[in-house]
Amino acid sequence: MTALERWHVGPWTTRGTLPGEPLEPGRKRTPDELSFDVVGLARILGRRLSGREELQVRLWQNELRPTHTRRCGVHTLADPDSSRLLAETAQEALAWLASRAPEGYEFTLTDAVYLRPLTELTAETVTVDAIVQLAAERGDALPADRLAASHVRRSSAGEWFAGDAVCNWSGPYPTAEEAADAIRAARVELTNQLTQVGHSDLAATFPRWSDVHVEPAA
Structure with missing residues (x-):
């Protein structure tokens, strides 16, 4: 695995609410929106997806973020199974990110993806x-x-x-x-x-x- 060549300590995604927490429209992502951000971050940094996986990402995008001006913190996936699949995909993306953390650092996911020093x-x-x-x-x-x-x-x-x-x-x-x-x-x-x-x-x-x-x- 090739480690990142450019990095910073701190959050790498917008912050979101955790499952079960009250939503904060306009301030924090919903859990589904945050999971989608994690998947998107890994793609930006070079994670390659299959054609089928790319199609699924587009379907999630159409439901959660059809336009860039849409307000964050209010959108969730209608199908609970789709939401679970997105959360699982986000964990796979996080594992991919973790394998590319610079030496002496780790990626973690709480209310955002963070790069933290060990x-x-x-x-x-x-x-x-x-x-x-x-x-x-x-x-x-x-x-x-x-x-x-x-x-x-x-x-x-x-x-x-x-x-x-x-x-x-x-x-x-x-x-x-x-x-x-x-x-x-x-x-x-x-x-x-x-x-x-x-x-x-x-x-x-x-x-x-x-x-x-x-x-x-x-």
Whole structure:
């Protein structure tokens, strides 16, 4: 299985209500709509379906989302068997996504599909996102954490930045290596900050942090 080459921590679909919860029209997907989003996410990321499966997806789409302007959070499948089949198909899509999660991360499905860092500190490789999350759970957001957890990204103009899915936190740089060096320097600073606020156990994992990720050009 080929892992994703571009990723971000957090939700990958719109949030939805769970089975049995009151619907929130206009704010959250219905359970059927959320299941359909999971199937759609996997298709966008490269999951291939048979002709019969594609036809079934189109039938679900016609019932749940015939137009892009249709209000979310109110539409469910009329046939309970079709709803169950959609939920099962969503679980198959989630398993496909899980097999392609980057090393040190996992896809989970609750009220949305999330990519989360694994937070086992004894693992052979520990992600910076995991360290940042654990520090935050202890009540500390540190100045170096955003840049330390960044990826190297190339702009359409050919310049290199250190950033995440939302923002560029440093750059531009003429080369990918210089952008990566900025991230490495931030990681060293993060270990110092972790130690200063009493999280020496987190700082001690530094030698096992995953390499700086350089994303392929868009």
